[in-house]
Amino acid sequence: MPDPRPPTPGFEPLRTERFRLRALRAEDAPDLHRLVNDWDVAKMLARVPFPYPRPLADEFIASTHVSMAAGSAWHLAITGQEGESEVLVGCVGITRDPESRAAELGYWIGRRFWGHGAASEAAGRLLRWSLANLPIDRVVASALLENAASQAVLRRIGFRESGMGEREFVSLGGARPVRLFEARREDVGAPALAASGQKPILLVAACALIDADGRVLLARRPEGKAMAGLWEFPGGKLHAGETPEDALIRELHEELGIEVQTACLAPFAFASHADAAFHLLMPLYVCRRWTGRPQGREGQALAWVRPEKLSTYPMPPADVPLVALLRDLL
Numbered sequence: 001m002p003d004p005r006p007p008t009p010g011f012e013p014l015r016t017e018r019f020r021l022r023a024l025r026a027e028d029a030p031d032l033h034r035l036v037n038d039w040d041v042a043k044m045l046a047r048v049p050f051p052y053p054r055p056l057a058d059e060f061i062a063s064t065h066v067s068m069a070a071g072s073a074w075h076l077a078i079t080g081q082e083g084e085s086e087v088l089v090g091c092v093g094i095t096r097d098p099e100s101r102a103a104e105l106g107y108w109i110g111r112r113f114w115g116h117g118a119a120s121e122a123a124g125r126l127l128r129w130s131l132a133n134l135p136i137d138r139v140v141a142s143a144l145l146e147n148a149a150s151q152a153v154l155r156r157i158g159f160r161e162s163g164m165g166e167r168e169f170v171s172l173g174g175a176r177p178v179r180l181f182e183a184r185r186e187d188v189g190a191p192a193l194a195a196s197g198q199k200p201i202l203l204v205a206a207c208a209l210i211d212a213d214g215r216v217l218l219a220r221r222p223e224g225k226a227m228a229g230l231w232e233f234p235g236g237k238l239h240a241g242e243t244p245e246d247a248l249i250r251e252l253h254e255e256l257g258i259e260v261q262t263a264c265l266a267p268f269a270f271a272s273h274a275d276a277a278f279h280l281l282m283p284l285y286v287c288r289r290w291t292g293r294p295q296g297r298e299g300q301a302l303a304w305v306r307p308e309k310l311s312t313y314p315m316p317p318a319d320v321p322l323v324a325l326l327r328d329l330l
């Protein structure tokens with residue numbers, strides 16, 4: 001398995017500007033029931049019966065703990081603060097498809113909280129978190145054809161329409177037409193540079209750290225960066241006036257907490273890759289000597305990877321030719 005174990009209970013709540021997305025608790029059941037047992041909410045949701053039996057709230061909450069522990073789904077409470085009290089605003093969830101590197105996003109907001117952008121704020125956060133932290137490349141979602149508000153939410157947070165379909169709606173007692181949506185990493189990453197006729201060259205220095213067993217260190221790009229969730233060689237953009245070696249020494253210290261000497265950085269290969277908004281030029285160095293133990297100081301996951309396993313880690317497209325060269329070297 002190239003990816004680390006997905007996060008499990010003890011789930012660290014995700015924060016947005018106004019809300020907290022946290023694991024549901026047994027004591028949320030009365031509020032959850034009150035909010036979802038509302039025809040205007042339930043009729044938009046495929047799996048929610050109406051009326052919604054009170055014990056179902058307890059069962060649903062218990063089931064979210066099981067699926068989170070299994071790493072198959074993360075259904076979270078969206079909570080806000082009213083004075084000193086925490087209030088339940090709605091729910092947002094992501095469910096992995098066990099067959100593919102895809103997951104499905106869903107959400108609902110209690111009627112009292114409609115019209116304030118709560119769905120976009122919460123669903124956008126979980127979408128970005130999922131692509132950065134789960135072993136997925138694609139998130140899908142759907143909305144009832146007449147649910148224009150939900151479709152607008154999906155578009156706002158980076159989804160693209162991918163077609164039409166039909167879905168069984170428990171509350172409506174049958175199949176209904178839905179609009180299908182899909183989002184990939186490139187749809188929700190950091191904002192792209194303004195498109196211009198001529199693409200600027202982006203100069204990035206990267207390094208393959210190789211340990212005594214011939215394993216290569218890869219780092220997973222954290223949430224908030226473009227291409228979050230893909231694995232890369234540690235490194236980063238050159239600052240003004242820096243040589244690639246200076247930049248690497250700085251980046252390896254900042255990102256991993258290790259010290260490297262210029263003499264230990266051996267130029268190895270480079271990537272030259274057209275991206276949407278820039279052209280990436282990335283010298284790759286090889287380094288076998290450093291001091292300190294590499295640690296992900298910016299919250300990024302790290303993996304020491306055997307050369308033959310490198311290609312099982314999803315990496316930016318620019319890295320693919322470099323991986324083949326590294327395998328030959330090692």
Ligand SMILES: Nc1nc2c([nH]c(=O)n2[C@H]2C[C@H](O)[C@@H](COP(=O)(O)OP(=O)(O)OP(=O)(O)O)O2)c(=O)[nH]1
Nearest residue numbers: 204206225226232233234235236237280316318319
């Ligand atoms: N470090 C690194 N960057 C890569 C690799 N492959 C690849 O396409 N890139 C791209 C991703 C980014 O567009 C760019 C590196 O930019 P970055 O944003 O990570 O750089 P940085 O660490 O200086 O970040 P920041 O301070 O600007 O947040 O190079 C790789 O293997 N390693």
